[in-house]
Amino acid sequence: MTYKRKNNRKYDELRPMEAKVGVIKRADGSAMFKIGGTTAIAAVYGPRELYPGHLQNPQKGVLRCNYNMLAFSGSGDRVRPGPSRRSKEISLVTENALNPALILDKFDNSVIDVFIEMTNTDAGTRCAGITAASLALADAGIPMKDLVAAVSVGKIKDALVVDLDYDEDSYEEGVDLPVAMMVNSEKITLVQMDGLIKKEEVIQAIKNVKKALKKVHKVQVNALKEKYAK
Template sequence: MVYAKRIDGRDWTELRPMSAKVGVIDNAHGSATFSMGKTVAFAAVYGPRELYPKFLQDPKKGLLRCHYNMMPFSGAGERVRPGPSRRSREISLVMANALLPVMDMTQFPNAVVDVFVEFTQTDAGSRCAGICAAALALADAGLTMKDLVTAVAVGKIDDKFVVDLNYEEDSYKEAEAADVPVAVLPNSGKISLLQMDGIIEPEELPKLLELAREATKKIYEVQKKALLKKFEVDVS
């Protein structure tokens, strides 16, 4: 029993403090910011718009293109090298795949919807915060969506199941640790992203997914509140 208490003092299934705001970038067609503890994501949606290079155009449906980027100063220690990397390309791809099941891209043949997700600060769980922000920005852009998308990382440290790992837990060295980022469509409970880093037993996965489903319900409430807040107008 190495891991008896969480490093930042949270309960095992407690999420970090969250905040969300919609409509933060005026130039974009839709935008949002979502923060989860010290991880802060900004998402801007442009589109549907014309797609170039032309060979990417699909006459049957539009393309959803995600761009994940950590700002150079966003990490905890060393400067993050700017520009695309193997890691950021992978996360861009899994983010697009996590968002696609709720989108109806057949409405925009040959066009593209660009989602830019930038991180000013990261403390693990960035792809999850990015997905939460991107879903809000897509809704803000007025696109047709069957549902929002919520995401959270769950995991196992030593023998404890934990929710929403921070960087210290994510890179825990003293015992066996695994983290499992999960994206859930809040209304149907379907899963659109499931990755894993570390080792868990097969029978432990359903338990972790159950924890993720519970946690994403709380995230959904934060997202919903942020979206509605944008349209509250003080008419006095």
């Protein structure tokens, strides 16, 4: 039983990607990342003062992410606006995925705010959000060890596929496994999983996703070079 993907997409093929840096004029740094039917827009503000004071860290700057899905973004029902359990979780994992790459020791007691807005969603939103946020942070000039790229990998009917769309993501017995990585050093900063999968398959899935992330990274690099190396 072989699984055939939409639009004859190969198992290791990503949806068409597009990235742009500097999309929001008033932000300190901003970026748009589009992968298939998913679009993330990230804006960075700061470093700026952090209040209330108990949130401050006297040793290094604090990264604060806010993930938000816009009401009209999905293909189905209207998404209820405002924070939810799900968006809080994604904000947290985004912070954790980006933090290892950033060098914030010069910004003690201050905060760097990242706002990620999903204008179109077709699965893989947290991955698109992380990819866009990393670009926006680079655009804001925050020192970092590496760019972070993210993409999901999954298992559908015995096939390990990369970059799931909404139909694949909601497939009943499927597995969805978003991965974020610092691409040059191949350090993984986010792995989540939903579904049942064998250990060997996870190892193979992560091998596959590393190749896919290199492609995402290329798009990131080109977007930054487009703005800065005219």
